Amino acid sequence: MFDQVKERALKITEALYRTTELFSDAEPLKWSLRQTALEILNAAPQDLPKFEALVKNLFLKLELASSGTFISKMNFDVLKREYTKLLSDIVSYKESYQALLDDITRSPESRRISDTVKEVVQIKKEETKKTNSNNTGRRQALLEKLKEKGPSSVGELVGTFNEPISGKTVQRELNAMVMSGDIRKEGEKRWRRYFI
Known part of the structure; x- marks a missing residue:
C-alpha cells in the first residue's frame, strides 16, 4: 500500500508541475507550490501530523493561485481533490499499519513469548538473590577466618568453606571486600596477604 501512496503522490506532483509551468519564473508562488509539493512527496507517511500540515499549506497556496489568474478553477479543484x-x-495506511501492529502484539504467540521473558527475568532475579546471599555468607566466613588467623593468603582461606570453592572465587570475594573497605591487602600476587 505504501508504494501505491508514493505513486499517487508522484503523479499529483507531476500534475502540479505541469499546472505551474504556465506561471512566470519570476513568480514566487510557482516555486513555493513546487517546494511544498516536493516536501509532500518526500514526507514519511508515518509522520501524519507533518504530512497533514504540508497538504493544508499547499491548499492555501493553491487557493491563492486560483483566486488570481494563475490557475483555473478546474485545475485547482482537481489538485485539491487529488491531494x-x-x-x-495516508490516514488509512497508518490505521491499517497500526491495526497490524496491534494484532502482532495481541497474538497468543507474542503473549507466550512475553510470559516466557517474564519467567526468565524472575528466575534470573531469584538466582541473583541466591548468589548475593551466597556472597554475603562467603564474605562473613572470610571475615571470621581473618579475625581468627590474622593476615592470610588466598590459599590459606580456600579451606574455610564447607563446600568446594575455587581459589579464584575466594580471590574475587577478597578483592570485593578490599574495594568495599571491609579488609585490606598487602604484597603482590603469590605473596599477597589479606587482613582486617
Whole structure:
C-alpha cells in the first residue's frame, strides 16, 4: 500500500508541475507550490501530523493561485481533490499499519513469548538473590577466618568453606571486600596477604 501512496503522490506532483509551468519564473508562488509539493512527496507517511500540515499549506497556496489568474478553477479543484485523496490514503495506511501492529502484539504467540521473558527475568532475579546471599555468607566466613588467623593468603582461606570453592572465587570475594573497605591487602600476587 505504501508504494501505491508514493505513486499517487508522484503523479499529483507531476500534475502540479505541469499546472505551474504556465506561471512566470519570476513568480514566487510557482516555486513555493513546487517546494511544498516536493516536501509532500518526500514526507514519511508515518509522520501524519507533518504530512497533514504540508497538504493544508499547499491548499492555501493553491487557493491563492486560483483566486488570481494563475490557475483555473478546474485545475485547482482537481489538485485539491487529488491531494485530499492522498491524505485519506495516508490516514488509512497508518490505521491499517497500526491495526497490524496491534494484532502482532495481541497474538497468543507474542503473549507466550512475553510470559516466557517474564519467567526468565524472575528466575534470573531469584538466582541473583541466591548468589548475593551466597556472597554475603562467603564474605562473613572470610571475615571470621581473618579475625581468627590474622593476615592470610588466598590459599590459606580456600579451606574455610564447607563446600568446594575455587581459589579464584575466594580471590574475587577478597578483592570485593578490599574495594568495599571491609579488609585490606598487602604484597603482590603469590605473596599477597589479606587482613582486617
